[in-house]
Amino acid sequence: MFQILHGVNVDWMRRRHLAFLFSGACVLISIISLIAHGGPRYGVDFTGGALVEILVTPPVHADAVRAAVDRAGYRGSEIQELSRPGQFLIRTEIKSGQNPAPAIVQEVAAEHPGSHVERLRYESVGPRVGGELRGAAIKAIFFALGFILIYVGIRYDWRYSLGAVAALFHDVFITVGALSLMNKEITLTVVAALLTIAGYSINDTIVVFDRIRERSRTLRREPPANVMNIAINETLSRTIITSFTVFLTVMALYTLGGEVIHDFAFAMLVGVVFGTYSSVYVASGLALEVQLWLERAGQGRGKK
């Protein structure tokens, strides 16, 4: 048997306050970044606007593209050079219902008569549709969280369900914060990544909780913190192996998957790391806090 992490005996719960501090700091950094950037940076999917992606062969300089875009009448557009030379992503607005792509392509081509300009991608979303897409995404996430809360509440205990949802929220929020720190956009694809993270996070948490529940039946006399430590230690090798395999897959997507999937993979990387950590600390730690608080409240009442 080839094993890592056999027979670990770490007192996780003793250091939970340190973890709370760490989580709090991460959440705080996320909030600060979000405030500094004026909220999450939504892509055209959610704000409305247009996105033109072109490939110029032979490649030209970004300034030349900017000049051409200005001349096409779209001053103030954002121009981003992508990893492939000559590939540019232009974020712009839609003026009087006109598709900006042909004018931009034409101007870039006019600027460089020897170059071939290929239109790779064009997306335009009306402002109203953007708002609707945002509304639908938020509603979907809200209901997904609600269902999880209810199921975990029925299946386990509401103490657990609070911890599970807090961990879930923690992971997704910190990922959004990391996206904001890296100045990456929230697009529909990134929302899919956030959902995937939510899926992993809840899966991880359930596995730990399940073991805690099982152990609290067999180890009735142990204090809850010990039961949790035992459960976490027993599931630790599984937690790490699973996270590791997921990490491998996502790392492959991140490094090899190409630019369309890049932001998705980035969000997943952050989410997987925090998801693993949070199922140990945030979910169980909070569940323990709630339990201890209840016990104290119970003893207080008993004395009176």
Place this chain on the structure above:
Amino acid sequence: MTRSDQWKLYLTVVFVLASLWTLWPTFQFYSLPAKERQVVLQARPSQATTEAERLQLEKYAKLREKAIKLGLDLQGGMYLLLEVDTSKLGAAEAKNAVDQAMQIIRNRVDQFGVAEPSIQRQGDNRILIQLPGLLDQERAKALIGQTALLEFKLVKTEEESKALYDRIDGYFARKLRGGAPPDSAAPDSVQHPFTSKLLASSHAEAVVLNENIPIVDAMIGRLKADSTFSVDAQLAWDSHDTDVSGRTARGLYVVGKDALMKGSEVASAQMRLDLDATRPGAPGVSFNLTSRGGALFGDITGANVGRRLAIVLDGKIQSAPNIQEKIPRGQGSITGTFTEEEAQNLAIVLRSGALPAPVNVIEERTIGPSMGQDSIDKGIHAGAVGALLVVFFMVVYYRVSGVVAVVALILNILGLLACMAGFHATLTLPGIAGIVLTIGMAVDTNVLIFERIREELRNKRTVLAAIETGYARAYRTIIDAHVTTLLSSFALMWFGTGPIRGFAITLSIGLIINLITAVGISKMIFDAWSVRRKLSSISI
């Protein structure tokens, strides 16, 4: 083997065979060379000329239908969300308008020649159009979005037109003066605010210089908005520019308010290059009317010999020929400064009819085919590397049991893809994300089981007992984890839009199959393996 084990084995074999059978067309399709795949994509049996060709094309169409389709984000193409502007229609009309518009757009797209277009209704007044593959995006958009309301209207006589212009001038002059009396010494622009902006070649057909067009347009707009200004005529722009001593200008016509005949009477229309004798080779559209339209047209032309008849398309004058004599056969033509492509488009839209209301593009996504190909190549490459790493790790870490897990994982993906092919689902980028999560959950399921079995072995249980309790204990956790994830993905399916739903559907199918493969089938393999060999140790 016990009886129930045998049954499980049979079911597994059926599952695998059925999956392979469902996926066979997909495999066939994607292993074709790119060029041939294009032929299959474009195959339309209705266009066959011979029986043999028809059979071949039908085979292609069937293959295309049964293969897993790639979403626009992966294969390139165009996604359009249209909103039908029903604000000017009554409630009953509005209800039909969207259905009509869909039918008409479908006809237009069919004639445009796109393989596998998808046209769906969304909500009350929206139409979602997806056109996969290579196409001329601007042309497709123009073709779909054009209202194509063809009307025949009489051009007003000189006297009628002059009377109208006098009234309009009077209307604006009064507004300019406020309450003051008319001043005959005032400049022309004050006495004749409207007509001073026109270069009148005649009253019925004036010309407006390019720089004045916005002002004139704004004035026309104000007249239309003022319900106290009632007229039985309409001012309509020419559809193309003219040249007035080197300056660009545009014609402005006074035409009747009501159409004498509409485009619904057009039976057929073709692009022609020989319609305008003065400009040979200039593209135009000739059309034939229905028999009812033909009779009506005969009456109209007969009653108005000597007058001009304007051919109005979407509110713009295409041409306004003189009626020389009664035209008894229902034939006519539209000329103007068309390019060949525009004329072709016009012929298509005239054949398929006018949209009952204007449509606006409110969301558009076009992915170039090279971009799509790039995404697929990289996605497959990355996915393969990721999967190989996982397989490698599992086999190294869990040995023979790892191989069992990998077999279960392969069966899971096989089943998932087969379901997608069976349901005619489309594989998109978020769908791939769903598959990634499925793989993760599938691996996790096996890790959970194996770790549990290892624990039981450490507690000095026998191999058989360890497998039994390991599965039984892990099973509960697995069910809980799957149910929670399934619940949230159901929420996403109900409330999410396009890409989010795609993600949720793939994930849900993957998870349900995972319960069969990672739990059922892997257990069966373990049972067969351990029972038959009466193992005293296990490679895990």
